[in-house]
Amino acid sequence: AQSVAQPEDQVNVAEGNPLTVKCTYSVSGNPYLFWYVQYPNRGLQFLLKYITGDNLVKGSYGFEAEFNKSQTSFHLKKPSALVSDSALYFCAVRAPGAGSYQLTFGKGTKLSVIP
């Protein structure tokens, strides 16, 4: 069975500082990995994904994530945080293969960027 762990319920960072939101995963085979962001009372918005290739993936709003196979991690990063980045962030994993539609989400990490 596939699973995702986001070890931090909340991350606080000062505006302008770099931010990291952590994610580790467990899946059979090479994973498909995703990050989504959710603003209050809204649906999730796609940020970025890793399928194959370069371990550093760049996405929307200046976010990037690094796939580390040996550590089974896919941490989300941004060089300089904005107050508007404050939201709930979800990491998700899907096992590759035909018929594999189950996208498993972590419990989410609340990011607060302090002015």
Place this chain on the structure above:
Amino acid sequence: SQTIHQWPATLVQPVGSPLSLECTVEGTSNPNLYWYRQAAGRGLQLLFYSVGIGQISSEVPQNLSASRPQDRQFILSSKKLLLSDSGFYLCAWSKTRATNEKLFFGSGTQLSVL
């Protein structure tokens, strides 16, 4: 461009009453469709997914059911709601048969069962 509509945005229902949440997608054909539930303080739980009209897969045994009467319409139902059915329900779609594709989410329905 593709859009996804989900309604209602908020719903308060008494225990034992029926439920019908509707989701429609525009601008694409034969999408994969999904219903997720997000409980307070927890991650998203996949409830149902559908790869075509009339084809429904259930991921978790529960008090809910789903139907896909048309290609771009996905309905979540219950005959009798339980308190534990409260939560934030999200509909989503992705491109057909592509398991590496991202999901597009609706804006969600906050269901409170009292």
